[in-house]
Amino acid sequence: xxxxxxxxxxxxxxxxxxxxxxLTALGIIIGIAAVIAVVAVGQGAAVTMxxxxxxxxxxxAMVFPGSMHMGGFRGGAGTRHTLTADDGExxxxxxxxxxxxxxxxxxxxxxxxxxxxxxxxxxxVGVSYPEVRSWSMKEGDFFTESEVRxxxxxxxxxxxxxxxxxxxxxxxxxxxxxxxxxxxxxxxLARKGSAAWGxxxxxxxxIPWTTARRVLExxxxxxxxxxxxxxxxxxxxxxxxxxxxxILRQRHRLAAGxxxxxxxxxxxxxxxxxxxxxxxxxxxxxxxxxxxxxVGGIGIMNIMLVSVTERTREIGLRMAVGARRRDILMQFVxxxxxxxxxxxxxxxxxxxxxxxxxxxxxxxPVVVSPGAVLLALSFSAGIGIFFGFYPxxxxxxxxxxxxxxxx
Amino acid sequence: xxxxxxxxxxxxxVGEIDIPALRAIDLEIARGEFLAIMGASGSGKSTLxxxxxxxxxxxxxxxxxxxxxISRLSGDALAHIRNRKIGFVFQNFNLLTRxxxxxxxxxxxxxxxxxxxxxxxKKATELLVRLGLGDRLHHHPSQLSGGQQxxxxxxxxxxxxxxxxxxxxxxxxxDSRSGDEIMxxxxxxxxxxxxxxxxxxxxxxxxxxxxxIHMKDGAVL
Numbered sequence: 001x002x003x004x005x006x007x008x009x010x011x012x013x014x015x016x017x018x019x020x021x022x023l024t025a026l027g028i029i030i031g032i033a034a035v036i037a038v039v040a041v042g043q044g045a046a047v048t049m050x051x052x053x054x055x056x057x058x059x060x061a062m063v064f065p066g067s068m069h070m071g072g073f074r075g076g077a078g079t080r081h082t083l084t085a086d087d088g089e090x091x092x093x094x095x096x097x098x099x100x101x102x103x104x105x106x107x108x109x110x111x112x113x114x115x116x117x118x119x120x121x122x123x124x125v126g127v128s129y130p131e132v133r134s135w136s137m138k139e140g141d142f143f144t145e146s147e148v149r150x151x152x153x154x155x156x157x158x159x160x161x162x163x164x165x166x167x168x169x170x171x172x173x174x175x176x177x178x179x180x181x182x183x184x185x186x187x188x189l190a191r192k193g194s195a196a197w198g199x200x201x202x203x204x205x206x207i208p209w210t211t212a213r214r215v216l217e218x219x220x221x222x223x224x225x226x227x228x229x230x231x232x233x234x235x236x237x238x239x240x241x242x243x244x245x246x247i248l249r250q251r252h253r254l255a256a257g258x259x260x261x262x263x264x265x266x267x268x269x270x271x272x273x274x275x276x277x278x279x280x281x282x283x284x285x286x287x288x289x290x291x292x293x294x295v296g297g298i299g300i301m302n303i304m305l306v307s308v309t310e311r312t313r314e315i316g317l318r319m320a321v322g323a324r325r326r327d328i329l330m331q332f333v334x335x336x337x338x339x340x341x342x343x344x345x346x347x348x349x350x351x352x353x354x355x356x357x358x359x360x361x362x363x364x365p366v367v368v369s370p371g372a373v374l375l376a377l378s379f380s381a382g383i384g385i386f387f388g389f390y391p392x393x394x395x396x397x398x399x400x401x402x403x404x405x406x407x
Numbered sequence: 408x409x410x411x412x413x414x415x416x417x418x419x420x421v422g423e424i425d426i427p428a429l430r431a432i433d434l435e436i437a438r439g440e441f442l443a444i445m446g447a448s449g450s451g452k453s454t455l456x457x458x459x460x461x462x463x464x465x466x467x468x469x470x471x472x473x474x475x476x477i478s479r480l481s482g483d484a485l486a487h488i489r490n491r492k493i494g495f496v497f498q499n500f501n502l503l504t505r506x507x508x509x510x511x512x513x514x515x516x517x518x519x520x521x522x523x524x525x526x527x528x529k530k531a532t533e534l535l536v537r538l539g540l541g542d543r544l545h546h547h548p549s550q551l552s553g554g555q556q557x558x559x560x561x562x563x564x565x566x567x568x569x570x571x572x573x574x575x576x577x578x579x580x581x582d583s584r585s586g587d588e589i590m591x592x593x594x595x596x597x598x599x600x601x602x603x604x605x606x607x608x609x610x611x612x613x614x615x616x617x618x619x620i621h622m623k624d625g626a627v628l
Contacts, residue, residue, distance in 0.1 A: 005517055016505045317501045320462060321563070322490020322518035324483045400462050404501060 010335040014342075017307075024303040025343030027296020028383065032344050032376045034289040036351025036368070041358050042282045043367035049274050053267050055192055055201070057133040059099075059234050063087075063227040063244065066261035081223035082261045085126070085209060087251055088227045094247050097231050097240035102126035103224035105212040111205060112177040113165040120161050121204045122178065124212025124224075130189075132230045140172040140187020143208055151210040153183045158202040159191040179216060183207065237266060293379070296343070297387035304336055304391035315395050316403025329396040336388020337381050344380030348373055408471075409570060409602050410436040410459065415468035415478075417454050417625075428454040430625045431468065438570070441593070441603045443613035446622035452606050453575065455622070459604060460493055460573045461485040473570060490518050494564025498576035500556045502548040502563075508535060509544045512562045519567055534562040538592070554585030561592060565601075572596065574605040578612050590615045 014021045065083040088101040105124030110117055123129075127145050130136065143154050155176070162171050171185045192201045213219050231240050241264045248262050308315070315328055323331075352368055359366040417429040429451050436442055446452045457463040458470065461477065464485075470478040473492055477485070495501075502511050512531035516522055522530070535544055538558045548556050557577065564572055574593075578586035590612065597603050607613050621628040 002521060009517070012506075313501060314503055317503070318514070318518075319486065320460070320489060320495050320501075321515040322486050322567075324486040324518075326483075327486075327518060401457050404497065 006330055006334045010338045024299055025339055027299045028340050028343030028380050029347040031289050031293035031296050032347025033351035035376055036348050037354040038285040039372040040355035040366045040368045044359050044364040048364055053271055056267055059231040061229045061231055061266045064263045083224055084222055085224055091244055091247055095243045097236050097243055098229050100128040100131045100230040102129045102132050102228050103209045104226040105209045106225045107212055107216050109178050116165045118164040123204055123206045124209035125206050132228045136190045138188045138190045148208040148210055151214050154186050155183045155205050155207040156187045158189055158204045160202040161205055162188045297383040301387040304388055308391050308395040312403045312406040315398050316400045319400035325396040329392045332392030332395050333388050337384035340380045340384030344377050408435050409438045411471040413469045415465045418466045428625050432627055439600055441597045441617045443616035443619045444606045445613050450622040451625040452622045456606050461488050492569045494569045494572045496560055496564050496574040496577045498579040500560045507545045508559045511559055512566055515567050538562050553581045554588055557589055571602045
């Protein structure tokens with residue numbers, strides 16, 4: 001008997017019991033649908049995460065000032081005023097790995113334009129900021145080196161702030177008020193969207209860091225909250241971090257063995273954490289889905305055993321008209337594979353539908369990988385073979401004489 | 408000779424006790440014979456039919472079918488012989504339910520040499536038409552009368568053109584008119600050269616055969 005004929009007989013036998021076949025395959029359908037949906041949504045989320053992280057900037061490394069400790073008390077990270085814009089200049093000058101550097105001075109204020117006002121964060125940065133964060137201008141220009149040096153009251157708006165304050169009006173050249181001081185708007189940044197942790201990156205105003213420190217904060221010092229460094233390549237990261245550390249330790253005159261008074265971090269740590277969390281999630285869901293598939297497989301075995309008992313006479317008759325034991329074995333194994341395989345296909349369809357629903361509700365892309373589909377199909381066929389073999393073997397061992405007399 | 412049995416015996420072992428079902432049977436059946444086997448239940452006639460049909464192996468003796476010694480063949484080889492040389496007709500027809508008459512008749516063709524789907528259909532259709540069921544090809548057994556069902560079963564037995572048909576109480580589930588029709592069909596087949604062996608306990612049905620053998624306690628009288 002050829003494979004196609006066996007498959008046809010199996011399909012016909014299953015079709016004769018449509019309702020029962022569907023119920024039997026339900027476990028497989030749900031299991032496969034769960035796997036496909038989880039993988040599709042998970043990969044979609046991973047892709048989103050990746051884009052968001054790369055939207056942070058070009059091969060980004062960050063330096064924060066270290067924690068302060070005085071008389072046994074230790075403050076949190078960034079409480080010391082040890083990091084200066086000059087440190088950034090030095091890194092750019094001395095490290096072969098640094099392509100561009102910008103200091104960041106963080107502040108926040110209520111911003112007013114005519115009758116509109118909006119509370120937002122103010123970032124004091126250097127001229128390299130657009131390059132470091134790979135951020136282009138939507139309109140107007142970024143401020144210049146001389147404006148930074150002189151601490152001019154100029155600013156560039158994030159897209160969200162531009163919308164909130166100007167509502168369609170062209171902001172370039174207009175005056176806004178920050179803490180009762182007038183700032184001239186030079187331009188608007190292109191929209192970047194939300195960061196990996198959901199924060200709106202466009203809800204801020206960038207001004208020269210000198211202005212932020214001296215004018216806005218009215219501080220005599222020139223320390224900064226953060227240095228953003230664009231590196232030559234992410235592959236050089238370990239050496240680059242080492243290099244930056246050495247330069248800063250030298251500049252800060254730290255004795256050998258003394259703790260760093262700064263921290264160097266980069267996005268790979270965030271990426272790793274997110275990857276870890278998401279892979280843990282998909283592992284858990286895969287375990288649940290596997291349990292569902294095994295339960296589905298047991299369901300198939302159960303129904304196949306019932307089917308073999310019910311069809312004892314048919315088996316006896318097939319033997320009488322010339323079926324060998326292996327023909328009977330094949331017939332029932334193929335029937336189980338067909339049942340599980342059909343369940344697998346339905347499960348894949350259902351899984352994609354569910355994934356699209358979930359992703360649609362969360363604005364995620366759906367990535368249905370052919371690999372996952374192929375794996376799901378072969379896995380369900382495998383379940384068919386594994387759980388169908390025992391009932392099929394029982395069928396093939398039946399005695400034809402007794403089977404023909406079976407009521 | 409189509410069939411030659413020499414000293415055929417069959418013993419069932421139940422626990423420690425041997426129960427003889429057939430005792431040293433010698434039997435020769437010529438090609439083209441129409442033979443009836445009669446006997447009370449437990450006389451061994453069904454056991455003999457199962458041995459003749461290669462559904463079972465004897466405990467002792469030799470069985471030669473169509474010139475081939477087959478009493479020691481493997482299960483697969485016996486399946487092959489059942490497919491090519493023997494057609495079975497049962498008391499309860501043994502048709503597959505929810506399966507058309509045509510598909511029922513095609514069944515033995517699946518276990519024979521490869522044939523295309525259309526060739527299988529053609530063969531089965533021709534047989535059913537010949538047996539007067541040309542308008543019932545796509546009916547399920549439940550939509551057919553007993554006599555029609557038995558004719559579908561006979562078509563199934565004939566589809567591989569075997570030289571031998573074994574019938575186990577072929578009229579047992581039929582009214583007398585349908586039974587007569589089946590017997591008429593048997594005569595027709597026999598006239599066409601097919602050897603028929605029929606087990607029955609009805610004397611008038613056995614009367615259709617050319618030769619009747621009686622069995623008692625596992626032996627031919």
